[in-house]
Amino acid sequence: MLKSTNLEVGYGESVVVRNGSLEVKKGQVVCLMGRNGVGKSTLMKGIMGVLKPTQGHLYYNGESIIESLPTKRAHRGFGYVPQGREIFGTLTVQENLLIGLESNGTKQKTVPEWIYDYFPDLKEMKNRKGGDLSGGQQQQLAIGRALAANPNLLLLDEPTEGIQPNIVADIQDIIENIKSKQKDLSILLIEQSVDFARRIADYYYIMDNGKIVYEGGELKEKDTQHLLGI
Amino acid sequence: MSQATVFHKQEAILKASQVTVQFGGFKAIDNFSFRIDDHEIHFLIGPNGAGKTTFLDAVCGKTSTTSGKLLFENQTELFKKKEFEIVRLGIGRKFQAPSIFTNLSVADNLELAMKQDKRLLPILKAKRNGGEESSIEEMLKLINLKVARNQEAGALSHGQKQWLEIGMVMMQQPHLLLLDEPIAGMTEEEEEKTGHLLCELKKKCAILVVEHNMDFVRSFSDKVTVMHQGQWLCDGTMEDVQENDQVLDVYLGRREVNA
Amino acid sequence: MENFLTQIFNGASLGSILLLIALGLAITFGLMRVINMAHGELIMIGAYTAYVIQLIFVTYVPDAMFDFYFILAIPGAFLIAALVGSLLETGVIRHLYGRPLDSLLATFGIGLILQQAARSIFGAPNVGVTNPSFLSGSLSVFSLELPYSRLFILGLVALCFTALALFLYKTAYGRKIRAVMQNRDMAMSVGISSRRVDNLTFAIGSGFAGVAGVALTLLGPIGPTLGLTYIVDAFMVVVVGGVGALVGTVAGAMGIGVFNTLFEYWTNASMGKVLVFALIILFLQWRPSGLFPQTSRSLD
Amino acid sequence: AYEANDESGEEEKIPVGILHSLSGTMAMSETSVMDAELMAIEEINEAGGVLGKELVPIIEDGASQPSTFSERASKLLQQDGVDVIFGGWTSASRKAMLPVLEGNNGLLFYPIQYEGMEASPNIFYNGAAPNQQIVPAVDWLLENKGDEFFLLGSDYVFPRLANQIISAQLEENDATLVDEQYTPMGHTDYNTVISRIQESKPSVIFNTLNGDSNVAFFQQLADAGITPDDVTVLSASVAEEEITGIGADAIEGHYASWNYFQSTDTAENEAFAENYQEAYGSDRVTGDPIEAGYFMVHLWAKAVEEAGTTDVDEVRAAADGIQFDAPNGTVTIDGDTQHVHKTVRIGEVQEDGQFEEVWNSGKPVEPDPYLEEFDWASDITEP
Amino acid sequence: MNTQIIQYFTSRKWLFMILFAILVVLPSILTDFHINLLGQFIAFAILVIGLDLLWGYTGVLSLGHGIFFGVGAYIMAMYLTMASEDSIIPEFMIWNGITELPVLWVMFQHPAAAIAGAIVVPMLIAGVIGFFTFRNRIKDVYFTILTQALVIATVTLIVSRQDITGGSDGLTGFTNFFGHSLQTPSTQLFLYYVSLANLAIVFILCYKLTKSRFGKALIAIRDQENRLRFSGYNTAIYKTFIFTLSAGIAGLAGMLFVTQLGIITPEEIGIVPSIEMALWVAIGGRGTLVGPVIGAILVNAAKAGFSEMYPEMWPYFLGAVFVIVVLFFPKGLMGIVDHFKKRGEKDVSGNSIPQTGSHS
């Protein structure tokens, strides 16, 4: 479904990711791991198109999308939860969700109830400005926003950061729930928590120093420990 | 594993009584009372939106309290004090989203944060001396940013920024350290390291930490206070707290404990 | 009492003009955070558009229909100014998002160029636009004389404001605009075409400047430096109201308008002006982010 | 732009400076004056030049900033070696050039009516002094329109000094000053001023507003329903060009005082207005400052012919009594004050935007920049 | 090797020294008129150093520095007027019915008082405004607009109180400068070098300031003021200090400017000149000190040059320069210099030791 080969991504003149080759198959949950600062978020930004890769290829359903803008990628079914939430602070919670709802290019009028079922807090606060929410509430909102448009490919950058434990558990359920309804949903997940990753991922990539250094269907303790900093 | 300090042998370093913080009509903190003793690692936990960050904001002067008392070291009322005055009293704060000086080098970030006379004239005259130099080096080593010492701080990764900010707050040598989700985005190894660092630090000061990572809380807490909807829900050791039905309902979830 | 009412009307009337000149800026500066120093020149373009449309009417349209030029001038000026704004956005502004002070600089340069262009095209001397006859004279209410031209501007600004507010806050497109202005990258990541939204938004803001230009032809002559007269006032209005808050702009304009009129009445025009600007400085001490601050919890 | 002459051509050409605002807020007024000056230079060149040499204008932009006027004047005198500059409009621009002119011994021919109280040996003042515009206008108003005066002016030197003169003159004549108001340059909201007019009910408004403000003021006055029947407005700075901006219907029936109107009935004016429109467009109007810009170039040329050189001291010495048949009638340089004798006129605005002369002084009036002839003015001119 | 030399001489300090050397020798090849003009530009160059401290380093943009510049210039002009007048009060006051020299003028009759006043009075004004404004956390564009309000209020006041200020005519016509004629080339050459010496002193002091811990604090304020506050700094005082300092520098510049140009009017200190001052900083390159100095001199020289050559076209050129610099050289002229320097650095590190070796 998504395949990148030798992506090179960076900021201005400094190249951060040098060998961003990974693949997410249809219906698969792929987890991208690695220590702080190795370039996980940078690679994901390159995949979403927020950063423009300077080299390499990127295919979505077999089609090269390296040139297309994030807008276009969103229309094709990318849903993105960035690190640091990036919710629209002056828009209300409801408006944030409506924006998410329309991200596949359709026009929608109301937020479907199931989103509020997942995150009841948000319903209570639907008229509050997004920027006023607490850290964890914002994170929930960011996830809700990405889920709203029923994406085909979810890019999650440390989605559970700052979320209270029972909801972290809920998020697993949510992901499983959605996956059971939408069989072909693919997920690329960046996660520090090995436990969380193990619970939902089908395949793993580990990065170090801007490169993918490990891939496999399971996290083998001794191969990966030092790379993950456990 | 920590020793629970159930009895208040020492003086409270911070005592909050019946603090309320209101935004418009909404009470983010509602009649909340709280104390933390010296040399204690005290965790503040609770659901998203419970008011934890707001409480830290109130203590360090970022948000003004609507009513209530905040007594520091049994003598100073924090209410109405300016942020920098509160810092000078000895309260250090790390924010939830990393906050550093992006255009200064890592070392310069630490230099500015370092405990020193921060009034205008002394700073105008200040020169980095040998003692300061070595304490910066020491800190760089501690937060694992030695190689990045001359790099612009803006180019650090999320996690490295977290570390730098922790380093900056420690450089202030506070009596009370306020940490808002310090280990967010850290690897398990680094979590561990942070925890040990806290244990080291509590010899010199009291530490109030907001955190959602229960493994971390379990490993390093002396005491835990749970907030819910702006109010005090319960406190005690982590063992006590995770027995509490209401805490399980609103925060931990049944599964977490069973797992 | 009657006198007081007159002053209040005068204040509201001045306020309505301030609001009209600031409305476009409330979009380009308030929402988009582009410090558009060429806003005044966009106003000027609107005014010259009215002038050109008038010339066309004088030449090609029977005298009896002359007054209609004004009805045509309003949408005409909106479109022309919007077009110029759109070109400006594409050529210059687009590269400066997130660098507000750089946008100040570049647009100041553009202002210089547009002023000189007006001089080259229309000549340095002022040109006059004849007011439509239906706007001359005044309405007598009790003993108050309310000039039709002022009433017209009040009505025009009410219309513009309402349309804009509904568009921004009640339509999906308005929501998208606000999202883009918050965070362009993220907006793109949720499928919004930031480029198109930016361009359209800047064009709309510029269009309102054009409309203001038409209204200003009712008050005075127009010349290449017309914009200079109003640019600072326009920024004051937006800032006093609170950057990013549309209602703030209304409050800012009316507040400045009324106080200016009262101060002027109590002292004289120069002192009135000194006092109103001193008041703005004092006011900001009390409300550092204007009347309707756009607060956010983030650290800054 | 015009190039300064190169070495070889120096013998045949005489460089002259033209220094007006071509950018900034004053450009709208000053460019027309420059056009008239260039037209006069062309006429002179066509007639064989001065002392048999062609005049080459060197144009500089004062940019509506006094400091730029000062700097550009230095440049013209020092770099380009001109002996004469035609230019300036605002008093501030003139005052800015003055020390430069005196320091470098250059000449300025200044075209605008002004507040008087000045007589620099390096300036020839071609606009009206107060006794050639304001004082006769007040006399005429007192005689014909009433004795309750409302003084309205832009907040700068000319209006303030003009109004001091008027106040003294009113006191002398037992007339009433009901109110005196100043508005900042570029002011366009006259509602408050109009409220004051409605309250104080003057019979006459003496208007020394400048530029744009006139348009706003007259339109708003008309909108407020105040007609010339209610109160007469006489303006000191409203010429034909301003009327175009105001729109004739808003000012029709009000008055202005000048030395020249486009409608002034002389053979010279007929030719002048025709040539001007031919050169710059049939939609252009002439007016007093434009006419002064035109004739002052001719005055200088004649003085140079008289002196046989462009040397400043010799031209100054030769200038006394130089005459020219200007569009407004014969103008004569007064060597003592370096002002000109010129006819004073009062005109009423007609519906076509032109003035109809209702009064003139019959013969050129001698300039009296310090108002020495008027006892009542002694308080103003001396401490 | 070559690149190392380039690197060395493109350091901020060296760039300034090269510029200074050029300015020292330039008068020997310039005409009197151009020396005087360049002297005025040097006054502007002094001003932008202060403005750069405020904007480039601290991130606080003032579009009101024309006022501080103007206050310095007016105070000096008061002294110069009195020194040049024969009567006990200036001529324009007589027409305005003033019979006694206003207190404001009496204060600055002595040259030492005028020189001190030209620097201290702007500092006082800035100190008071800055103290309240920064304490009340007025920042970013709110502060910038506030400074514009200050400009309008002050200029309107000066114009409307023409009885003591000279109104829109400003103050001019002074001829006498400590017993010498202001118009003579030798006096003007002297003033040129005085200005140049001041430029050097101000530059060195400010350069040192930016290299100190205080300078780092300024950058920290620009980056993340709140973090600095939560590190125990009273940032309001820091900002007030730098605002006050830059106002004093502006006053000094105004004083040097007016003695050389011989006139000061409200038009020179209003909205547009105040904005232009910021433009010089940006064109030179914010936060580099030497960049703005070069920017101020080059932009003004270009303006004079363009307007001489193309009196009716120069606004097009100037406008285009502003747009092009911002679009293509966002870091100003110094950005271009740094670009070359970076290339040099790369070459150097390519074949010798890496740059980031730690000290311990």
Ligand SMILES: Nc1ncnc2c1ncn2[C@@H]1O[C@H](COP(=O)(O)OP(=O)(O)OP(=O)(O)O)[C@@H](O)[C@H]1O
């Ligand atoms: N805005 C930026 N400008 C320049 N360099 C950056 C920027 N953001 C990140 N970097 C650099 O890119 C590297 C990778 O950063 P990235 O955020 O991708 O790391 P990460 O693997 O997501 O780490 P973390 O687990 O801490 O989020 C960092 O080491 C940092 O030096």
Ligand SMILES: Nc1ncnc2c1ncn2[C@@H]1O[C@H](COP(=O)(O)OP(=O)(O)OP(=O)(O)O)[C@@H](O)[C@H]1O
């Ligand atoms: N300025 C504000 N206006 C309105 N509501 C606010 C404002 N600031 C905070 N709140 C609300 O106050 C509540 C407490 O927020 P706070 O950030 O303290 O929560 P928290 O306990 O830190 O949560 P988290 O664990 O998610 O970080 C939230 O419901 C939030 O929406």
Ligand SMILES: NC(N)=O
């Ligand atoms: N001299 C004048 N009219 O300013």
Ligand SMILES: [Mg+2]
């Ligand atoms: Mg990351």
Ligand SMILES: [Mg+2]
């Ligand atoms: Mg929080």
